[in-house]
Amino acid sequence: MxxxxxxxxxxxxxxxxxxxxxxxxxxxxxxxxxxxxDTPSSAVTCDVRQVRKGEILTPGVKEVAPGIYEVNLKARMWAWIPNSIEVVNPKKIIFKVTSEDVVHGFQIVGTPVNFMVFPGYIAEIQWEVPEDFEGTYLFVCNEYCGLGHDTMWGQLIIKRE
Ligand SMILES: [Cu+2]
Missing domain, CATH: 1.20.5 (Single alpha-helices involved in coiled-coils or other helix-helix interfaces)
Structure with missing residues (x-):
C-alpha cells in the first residue's frame, strides 16, 4: 500500500x-x-578596422521608404554615434548597429528594443513602431563597458504629424 x-x-x-x-x-x-x-534577426560579420575608419556602416538616419527608417549606429567607449535619432511618423525602424571596441548593449527604454552589440558583427533589428509611440525615448548601453559606461546614452525622438 x-x-x-x-x-x-x-x-x-x-x-x-x-x-x-x-x-x-x-x-x-x-x-x-x-x-x-524577438531575438536579433541577423548578425553580419564585419572588419572592426574598417568600422573604425568609417568605411562600413556610415552612422546616420535614412528614410528608405515612407515611414520606414534605417538607422546606422556605431557604439564605442563611451558614446553612441549618432546619439540623437529623429524620425517622423515611423512605421518601422531598422537598426544596424556595430561596435568599434568592446561589447555594448543597445536598449531603448520603454520599448521592446534591447540587444547586444558585438565588435565584428552588425546586428540588424527591425522594430515595428506602434502608432501610440511618440515623444523622446532614452537609449542607453546596458552592458558594462568601462569607466564611462554610465555616460553612454542618447535619445530617440519620435514625431507624429
Ligand atoms: Cu556600456
Whole structure:
C-alpha cells in the first residue's frame, strides 16, 4: 500500500513539473509574439578596422521608404554615434548597429528594443513602431563597458504629424 502511495506522489510531482513547464512556455510564447519581443534577426560579420575608419556602416538616419527608417549606429567607449535619432511618423525602424571596441548593449527604454552589440558583427533589428509611440525615448548601453559606461546614452525622438 505504501508503495502505491509513493508512486501516486511521483505522478503528482511529474504532473506539477509538466504544468510549470507548460506555463513558462506559454508565457514565453505570449511575450515573444504578442509583445513583439524577438531575438536579433541577423548578425553580419564585419572588419572592426574598417568600422573604425568609417568605411562600413556610415552612422546616420535614412528614410528608405515612407515611414520606414534605417538607422546606422556605431557604439564605442563611451558614446553612441549618432546619439540623437529623429524620425517622423515611423512605421518601422531598422537598426544596424556595430561596435568599434568592446561589447555594448543597445536598449531603448520603454520599448521592446534591447540587444547586444558585438565588435565584428552588425546586428540588424527591425522594430515595428506602434502608432501610440511618440515623444523622446532614452537609449542607453546596458552592458558594462568601462569607466564611462554610465555616460553612454542618447535619445530617440519620435514625431507624429
Ligand atoms: Cu556600456
Amino acid at each position: 505504501a508503495e502505491k502511495n509513493e508512486l501516486m506522489q511521483e505522478y503528482i510531482w511529474i504532473g506539477i513539473i509538466i504544468a510549470m513547464l507548460t506555463t513558462f512556455l506559454v508565457i514565453l510564447g505570449y511575450v515573444s509574439e504578442a509583445k513583439g519581443f
